[in-house]
Amino acid sequence: MLDPVAPPKSDTTVEFCLNGRTTAVSAAPASRLSKVLRDELRQTGTKVGCDAGDCGACTVLVDDEPVCSCLMAVGQAEGRSVTTIEGLAHHSPNAARLQQSFLDHGAAQCGICTPGMLVAATALLDRNPAPTETQVMDAIGGVLCRCTGYRKIVEAILAVRQAPAAAPMPEAGSAVGSRVVRLDGLRKVNGTEIFGADEWPADALLLRAVRSPHHRARFRFGDLDAFVAAHPGIVRILTAKDVTGENCFGVIPAFADQPVFAETEARFRGEAVAAIVGEAEAIEALDLSEFPVTWEELPASTTMDAALAEDAPLVHQGRPGNVLVRGRVVRGDVDRALAEADVVVEGLFETGFVEHAYIEPEAGFARRVGNRIEVQACTQAPYMDRDDIARVLGLAPEDVRIIPTAVGGGFGSKLDLSVQPFIALAAWLLRRPVRMTYTRPESIMTTTKRHPARIRARAGATRDGRLVGLDFTGDFNTGAYASWGPTVANRVPVHASGPYLVPHYRALTRAVLTHLVPAGAFRGFGVPQAAIAQEQLYDELAGRLGLDPLEFRIANALTDELPTVTGQVLGKGVGIKACFEALRPHWKRARAEAEVFNAAAKGTLRRGAGVAGMWYGCGNTSLPNPSTIRVGLKRNGRLSLHQGAVDIGQGSNTVITQICADAIGAPLARFDLVSADTDITPDGGKTSASRQTFVSGKAAELAGRELRKAILRLANAGDGARLLFEGDRVTVEDGGQRWTIALSELPLDEHGYVLTGEATFDPPTSPLDENGQGDPYAVYGFGAHMVEVEVDLELGLVKALKITAAHDVGKAINPMLVEGQIEGGAAQGLGLALMEEFLPGKGENLHDYLIPSAGDMPPVESILIEDASPVGPFGAKGIGEQALIPTAPAILNAIFHATGVRIRRVPATPSRVREALAAVHSRG
Template sequence: MFKITINGKLIETKEKKNLLDFLRDDMDFIAVKNGCGEGACGACMVLVDGKPFRACLLTTEKVAEKNVLTVEGLTEYERDVFAYAFSKEGAVQCGFCIPGMVVSAKGLFLKTLEPTKDEIKLALRGNICRCTGYVKIVKAIKEAARIFRNGEIVPKVECKGLIGENTFRVDAKEKTLGEGKYAEDIKIPEMIFGGAVRTAHPRALIKKIDTSEVEKLEGVVGIVTAKDVPGHRNIGHLSFISDWDALIAEGEITRYMGDALVLIGAKSKEILKKAKELVKVEYEVLEPIIDAEEALKENAPKIHEKGNLLFKQVLKRGDVEKALKDAKYIVTNIYHTPYTEHAYLEPESATAIPKENGIKVMTSSQSVYDEQREIARLLGMELSQVEVESTYVGGGFGGKEDMSVQHHAALLAWKLKVPVQFTLSRQESLVVSTKRHPMKIEMTTACDENGKLLGMKAKILADTGAYASLGGPVLQRACTHAAGPYNYHNIDIEGIAVYTNNPIGGAFRGFGVTQSAFATESNLNKLAEMVGISPFEIRYRNAIEPGMILPNGQIADSGTALKETLLAVKDVYENNKLVGIACAFKNAGIGVGLPDIGRCLLSIEKGKVHI
């Protein structure tokens, strides 16, 4: 029997259990967040006898006879202070990491209420934030310390709704105190837990799937394979490219390590883990295509029936060959940009609830309408039968636009007729989720003797991985922005997106522009060196201004302020040795010539505008 004092209350348990799971599942303390489960992120930070520890690295046995404090155990005054300070300083974005930050701050305040900036940073060394950059979090902790030190009454903040009035984020308080519900915080009576058995090889023929041992395991509610899908097995973020198989069937070939073969529903996480280990799969292992150039060769195996070319984009304007011929200086380089993981702190999670004539899915999502469409396609339902509700999203950055767990949760819940929660472990998230597209960019940039840009030629090869996701639009943005925000009119850009057996490339902040901008800006630095001017000067001389035409043919409007922006940082750039400079722009709205349509209804009632 382990005796633990949790938030001032003596708790007894016979179970030797991971402390994070015990606090969340048994005690319902949801302010303790499950970020990585590996002691890396600090989202599950708790105080043990006044010292901060990551709950995922502890067990009930290790904290026996000790005092454990979570955010739920703070006094009402402490909760008010932290909520006010973090709201006031604008320190809360996705909010998933903030309760862990609050715990670390509380641990610091037990030592001192006059912490220096360095002491605060040291106290937060075990807490990762993916959104804010920590500056406002440090300010919030300093403000909280000031209020505690002076014993001040926490100000009551009211928003009158006046234009120009400064106000707090509406969700800041409940995110700070861990009260806001993220996807894995959802609990429903009789809910079971879902999981997937995934391929052991990126490219392999699935000869046989044996689930007979799983069927015998007590606590397993049901098993779902490809043959159980009632609708279309292939889904996709873009409705016109539905090429992502929800499950791979016997006799089919896997495309990447994230491919699911079997879905299992079980009464507990422990039973689910054991059940997944009991599935036996017979493979014929095949050589994977892991290089985009290899995928384009004539004799390369086809990852999809239509071939390995997903999308091609060509952008030409002016006479590039003449521009290069007339140029004084020319730079040609080949650049490689890698896969990048979004690293949002909250792993993907969804809870699906079967209804009489449909399904409801509650999930951490950036794209509820796409999920509604894809789940309806998978289950063979009308859109009206599928309801998708977004919980708080613990970081996304583009990575939570694609399906990850939502369709699997919905399929299990619909087939087994019970609520199902489906959550990826951090390792599964790394394997399954989309990444920033790796690209190979061969770029030639030319200028005259004064550094005036004359032309640019580029070939961009994007690895879209096993499935399309947003590979086409991402490549398109990489091409349309490749020449940069400068005033010259001779470009020749060819972009190709290719299927491989690598992880899937999807939406990621910058959406392809980061890759091509990196190449453009690197070439500009070399040209500046050859001309004998500074990297600042070559950018200023070529900067686009209102009324000028971008290399892609677009006329810059009156809101264009690149020169003003450059001038704003000129002193900082020129008076610091360890500083670089680069310019980039990104489409506002949809771009590529499509109309952006927004609608809202306004009514004036008793002197107030209602939206």
């Protein structure tokens, strides 16, 4: 733990009881209680996600009542009792039971909302020991979660009065497949986990960015030196001229185009043009309206149509036009196939910007250590950060150290740099630590979004229900800079067929530059948008042919021996048909129940059930994608796992350890995790594209097997030998013989271990040719969702009643964590379908931008299919990205079943549903 932060000077002392002890603190009475708790009393378990009472992460008990501490002045706490997560277990016996129940049920994923959830749930149980599910949902309704989908949280609260289930660590060799509680879970439930905004050196300066208020504007600065002189406590103002290396960064090196600071022209609302660095009190008191910058608003391309117009202003200097990149996959003769098809359907589909809305805003600090820079921040990609910061500062990569904190949700946006270049540059130049935390409006305004899409597609089938062709064109609004636009444009054409045999296929995509916030990676990389189009068209084909939508999909589903649209024959591990077949009994029940309900309905409510399938390639598209893992055996008999795969809530800290343990044949309890740090962990690659369980997990399996071989060599034992870890000794049993290795007597290797296993895994893929033919991914995950909905025909309101989700995960390394990913993904899919759309310049908060709350999420039944991949670790595939993809199209298909109306622009808000219903009614 770093030095505590010195409190600001104040003549006012506020006294209250904090976690059972009388506390006096010097603070302005109007200061937010949340800020005083965190910054001055170091109760950092209380999280701040919005400073507006919208997210509930800062919930504490005040006189035993849950309160958003960001909305309460510390002066209001005078003489009262305040309980934070740090003291909750001592305050109430229900809290301790809740913490264990959260662990047992997998209710804490990233952990950023967990303290608020536990505080709210404790208050409920203290007044009502046996609440109903509805009462639980009401109690936690003010605390938002973006990871779990809420269902495991609700289950954990309802189960707290039951005797805790015994969950001992699995025996050696049986970790894979076990419902192991998160190995890092205790820190999440007791409030000790360190996130980006939770620690910094006591002498750290604070940094605040100056950002463009316009979508596009030319600007010039006034007298910056005079501004500094007029504001005591400000140390320096940084602009583009202060960048010591290249004033650009980007997640894809060939498309690294985003400046740290705009130089003469800002290309989107929120782009940084300068940074003010100084003492915290001075920075927090700043009125940026006084900052000496003059803006000249310029014509802006804020739609793709505007950007593609012949006279559109160039968004990106140096590029011919505003098309950043094109994607293409073509197979067969789609024009002829559709001309000869018995039935053809077509449609135009649109999606908007979607905000990641993780509860943790971007945060971190940087400090200069000699001629090196260290950055501690929330990130999904430490080695990518290292390379970008080295570029910006003009340093060698080895002179940059990235230390990831715990990440309070990521979903793709924390792959891109946020605070890192600002604080690194300031700390480098000023030789003092510098910290920065985004406000919620700043986070929403400036960080990457899901790409808005405009998709036109035609699909055809034969009379007997066989797909013959799909013609797909998609434009994706990538905003002002590249970010992951090239990845989306190239991934979508591979996936836009869905997991079906489509003999004749053409998919053409464009990533289009506009003067809007950059769009980047977001759980699915464009595939969810494509699925909304393709899965609705396939439903329409089934309807036109008089076929059951589920059976139509089963008849066309890929199998081991059928080629994909890139010509790849996947071989073993294609479980999509099994996923659909697992839904059959649920489908028959749900469709029949909906028909009975609707036949008897006298009011405005109608019910429907819809289905959709998905597939998703794990990792990069036809590009190298390696991970390296190191495991070392220490003299005390414990194992250090150097695991650079950042856990953003998906569970990689636990899952990769389970894999490594079984590869060695060692007990899981013997492992010490050395988390991601570019100085001490090998490059585990970025946490994205459902690659960590598959790629880093495979590297962990190989590294574990290398260490096992090294141990066996010491005893000259065979591969089938059994290892027994006992204190500082390892016993090898083989064929009735035993050898004991005294670890304390062995020399240490260059890593400081007795023995080390290290391995790199790079999935086998091949480049795509000019028509997109080749092997873009080594492993695909598959899945199918069925959603039951209720639609109010008068209000246009759609309510999800149940989600049934079947996923082929190859091998469920940890079934509890797999379920958590499915439920969390389904919640984000529900948001995509029904409520989420970001309009740049509007709704830059969690009050106006709606994400699902506990009351919006229906029960989720997960069905795990294990069609093992011959490539993945113990047969495993990824699951994180896939879980989101089929939910939205399944909901849209369910709306059609309930109402006969197709919604082709999402989200399907009540106004859009009512408009569609009215249009159908007007046509008779």
